Amino acid sequence: MPSKKALVRHPGPRLAEGLVTHVERGEVDVELAVRQWETYVEALRGHGWETVEVEPADDCPDAVFVEDTVVVYRNVALITRPGAPSRRGETAGVEQAVARLGCSVNWVWEPGTLDGGDVLKVGDTVYVGRGGRTNAVGVQQLRAVFEPLGARVVTVPVSKVLHLKSAVTALPDGTVIGHIPKVDTSSLYPRFLPVPEESGSHVVLLGGDRLLMAASAPKTAGLLGDLGFEPVVVDIGEFEKLEGCVTCLSVRLRELYA
Numbered sequence: 001m002p003s004k005k006a007l008v009r010h011p012g013p014r015l016a017e018g019l020v021t022h023v024e025r026g027e028v029d030v031e032l033a034v035r036q037w038e039t040y041v042e043a044l045r046g047h048g049w050e051t052v053e054v055e056p057a058d059d060c061p062d063a064v065f066v067e068d069t070v071v072v073y074r075n076v077a078l079i080t081r082p083g084a085p086s087r088r089g090e091t092a093g094v095e096q097a098v099a100r101l102g103c104s105v106n107w108v109w110e111p112g113t114l115d116g117g118d119v120l121k122v123g124d125t126v127y128v129g130r131g132g133r134t135n136a137v138g139v140q141q142l143r144a145v146f147e148p149l150g151a152r153v154v155t156v157p158v159s160k161v162l163h164l165k166s167a168v169t170a171l172p173d174g175t176v177i178g179h180i181p182k183v184d185t186s187s188l189y190p191r192f193l194p195v196p197e198e199s200g201s202h203v204v205l206l207g208g209d210r211l212l213m214a215a216s217a218p219k220t221a222g223l224l225g226d227l228g229f230e231p232v233v234v235d236i237g238e239f240e241k242l243e244g245c246v247t248c249l250s251v252r253l254r255e256l257y258a
Helices: 030-046 085-100 136-149 218-226
Strands: 005-008 050-053 070-073 076-079 104-107 119-122 125-130 152-157 168-170 176-178 192-194 204-207 210-214 230-234 251-253
Touching: 005 030, 005 085, 030 050, 030 210, 030 230, 070 085, 070 136, 070 251, 076 085, 076 136, 085 104, 119 168, 125 136, 136 152, 210 218, 218 230
Parallel strands: 005 050, 076 104, 125 152, 176 192, 210 230
Antiparallel strands: 005 251, 070 076, 119 125, 168 176, 204 210
16 A cells, blocks of 8 residues: 655754745744644644654754755655755754665766745656746756656746745645745646635645634635635644745655555
C-alpha cells in the first residue's frame, strides 16, 4: 500500500528571525507558534499520517518550513539547494531522514537553486515555479532527475509571492486553486478554480476529500465545503507572519512502499 508519512521539524528558538520577502515583518510569538505547530502535527496524525520528526536545525530560523528542503517523486528524493543562503544548513537532517525511509537520494548542485515550496505535483505533472528562490539551473537539475521516472516538468513564473505554492495548490481531483491577484498565469493550468482569500490557495491533501487548511481562509473553506470537500482547519497565524502556510510545514510522502 502507498505510504502516509509526513516529515515535520519542530520550530527552533530563532523562529522570529525568519526571512520575509513579500510581507512586512511582524512580531512572532514563538511559544504560540510551537502550540500551533503541535496542533498542525496532531491534525496530520488524526487523519492517518505517521509523522517523522526531522533532526532540529536550531541555528536556522526558517527550518520549521521543512518542505523547502526536499522534493520527492515516487521513491526518489531530490535534496534542494535553497535560494536563500541562510537556509542551506537545513538540508542535512532532511537528507538523513529520507535516506532512513528508503528513498533514493539526489542533490541540487551549485549554481542551481531550488526551494521545495516552488514545486507542485499534480499526478505526474510537476509544476516548478521560476522566481526569486528557484533558478533555471535548479529547474534543469530537477528535470534531469524526475523526467526519466515519468514526470512531465512544467516551468511557471512566480513574481507575486515567495513560492509557487504560496500562490497555488491542487485539489484531490487535480484542479489547481489560487487567489487571482497572487497568480502570475492561471491559464497554464488545465483546470483552475479561483478562491476568495490568499491563504485559501493553500491546501494539504489528507486523504479522500479532506483538506487541511488555515483558519485565516473561512470563505474559501466554505466554498470548498460547498463543492463536497471536507476542510480540516488549523490556526497557523504565527507562521503566516513569516510567509508560511499549511503546505510548507511538512513533506508528505505518499509513494514509499514497504
